[in-house]
Amino acid sequence: MAGSTPASRSAEMPAAVIAERALVRHPPASPLGEAWRRFRKHRLAVVSLMILLAMVLVIAVGPFVWRVPIDEIDFSAQLSPPSFTHPFGTDDLGQDLLARMIYGGRISLAVGIAAMMVAVIMGILVGAVSGIAGRRLDAGLMWMTDMFLSLPQLPLLLLVLYLFRNALAKALGLEAGLFVLIVLIIGGLRWMPVARLVRAQFLSLREKEFVEAARALGASRIRLVVRHILPNAMGPVIVAGTVEVATAIIAESTLSFLGLGFPPDIPTWGRILFSAKDQLDSAPHWALFPGAAIFLTVLSINFIGDGLRDALDARRVG
């Protein structure tokens, strides 16, 4: 309210002093550069980022280096433990696990990222419209969001998979069809938190004076959203999106583990784990590698999310 923001409101609250003064020391730093500087201070996040990048590298160039086919069945080497010929061992058909892990990583990560994109884009759309629209539309969209949140997800997943699996597989081919279906299902059931987050950001940002200033300058509503509100709302969304990747990887693993995801001849980490579950006694390595890969990826992504949370903290820039 007017009249209640005095001259030295933050006067010398030590943290405020330090925060403000500290920034002055690094002259030409864009908000992005500033964020990177703060991200680097988060040691676990930096280590996680390196681990994740290494995994992506292995997955990307792996097949060109490790040229063992994923479906070469070798009954003489069933369930063999890690060795020089099979660094990760083999499964019950004697297929090379390293090759299958590399291939599966591609699918798992792709599913994670694609599902995240679906969730984030849908969430931003719903949240942005809700946050900028009038009371009625906002109430309607939020009602829809709440409804989606209250759907029992697993039965719904099973139902949708059951209904559309064959149709899509026929239209796009088995692998692509399943991929699209799984991504849409996972993403389509995960956009609600993003929408709520974006809406909350919009509601608070649209009252900010710099948005008011842009309105006073004659900026159109689209310009307000695209140039002023959305960029400032992205920080928390990026953090949420990061975590969303991890959630989607887990979700895909769960689906595959339940036998509802990709078929056995398309190895994903979750699918390999599913196949391995009956041989835990005789071939623990079979489950160990995909399990560790999922664990490590998800953990890294979550740490990166933590780092981003600090780096993109709106308190410093907002």
Added chain:
Amino acid sequence: MLDPVPPLLSVRGLKKHYAIRGGILSRVVDKVHAVDGVSFDIAPGETLGLVGESGCGKSTTGRAIMRLIEPTEGTIQFEGRDVTRLQGEELRALRRRMQIIFQDPFASLNPRHSVRGIIGEALVIHGLAKNRRDLTEQVVRLLELVGLRPDHMTRFAHEFSGGQRQRIGIARALAVQPRLIVCDEPVSALDVSIQAQVINLLEDLQEQFGLAYLFIAHDLSVVEHISNRVGVMYLGRVVEIATARDLYANPLHPYTEALLSAVPIPDPTAKRSRVALKGDVPNPINPPSGCHFHTRCPIAVARCAIEVPALITGANSHAVACHLRHETI
């Protein structure tokens, strides 16, 4: 008005009511009378100060004039046209004639834009720059106008101190070459030693460009210093308007008296009598009947609780809304 020059801005009976919704059906259960019938004029090149305590509606008035919030009732004539009816392209054109400077230098600049982007935005929106180079040149000129360096252009808001940010905000408002600037508490968030810099800058710019200001503030000493005329607001209404000299030398409304006497004077030898006001400002949801001020007024009589006093103009264009002081003007 005796003034022969037609006013630049003429506000009549301006009201802004906020609905308070309640119940399951979110029906309107009550209204906040944020601005409750405000009228005043501003001449070209003039500064009208608007003072009052928090919740008196002075900021709402400023934003309603800018059409940043939609007024509920009343007319706002600016350069002879009723601003309240403008839509679309006409409203956008208004934005070139009227600008606003905000209180909080931290919240009023987009943290993701460079200073060039912030100041140049209006030029882009209104197509006032011929090309990128022209835009840069205009931004440089604006920066120099407000006492900043051209190399500040590539920096971001967080790299500046409060006073410098306020200068950036002023440059942004000046970019469209407006005739009226609404200054909403432009110095109250600044450190004491910085306030004078910004006040002087605003005065210099006014002289240079013939700007008119609506200067909204709660600090009476600052308002007295910068304004030609001052309006005092209480709970959504103007209770007194006069020239700055007249208002401070000869306050007529008991609220103005109390407000003036409450301002601490930086001189320990100045001994004054203080008109102490009892209690707090009442809730604007259910403002007192009659004269809003009668619950705290030291001289109120029975009539004050019943009848709303009109704002009556006397000699020297000194207007006051008080039953008991109407004879004296």
Added chain:
Amino acid sequence: MERPLLDIIGLKTWFDTDEGVVRAVDGVSLSINRGETLAVVGESGSGKTVTARSILKLIDTPPGRYAAGQILWQGRDLVPLGPRDIDRVRAREIGMVFQEPMTSLNPVYTVGAQITEALRAHESLSRKAANDAAIEMLRLVQIPTPERRVNDYPHQFSGGMRQRVMIAMALVCKPKLLIADEPTTALDVTIQAQILELLADMKDRFGMAIMLITHAMGVVAENAQRVAVMYAGVVVEEADVDELFANPRHPYTQGLIRSIPRVDTKAIGRTRLEQIPGSVPNLLELPPGCRFSNRCRMATADCHASEPALRLVAPDHKAACIYA
């Protein structure tokens, strides 16, 4: 001369940050006598609030640390005291009122419970006695119908009333010193006048001393007996209030007094305000020598050579400027 109630000697409160050591308070000496009102005036970054908080050890360590100095409370140094000992000094001997009456009260307890918390912490008090004490305090700070309001929650009070509750909390143990950190900055001017009057009244009644932290010269002039002006972590001038306003010796004080418009000056010719150039100081990038030299209109090469000490420039008048 009588021993001062509080004697701060060469206090340095520093903060270790990634960017370097922020010397928020960098060698401050101040004293307050019994029953006296000392105003500590300064802008953001001047160290006035950190000084006040240091007295009651309200500084988080780390990142803060007491790098040097003593805080003698009735002759006893508070700096080395542990949490339990300092707790005994807090509230009972030194009370504190903060700037934000909105955030300084806990929203889930009644004001009555919060007012008597300090009492109940130190002596066993029956529920009835505590309630009576709370009502008495509310009456003292002139809150209407205290019997009813004692069981209200903070959100049911207006800003000015909350500040009264804060004052009641601070005074419940009848401290000998009240530290008021910008007590009226968040309040409207008519409410500010009420609160300052209340503080003066309480001071007379209990004979306590007040350390008034503020940035407003008007508030200083009307409420203090002695004034210390702080800039960038040091005291640059200290004098009796009449002397300081009549005869400011440090260029910063002079600038502060002359740069503020006054309501009582009848001459409203468009006189230009005198202005202090530059920005409030960045504590990590202070100029060499005198901290004010980069904004000072009188500065010479000598000013950059060494930091001027606070010295006596007239009877009971100290200033830290080689030209004062």
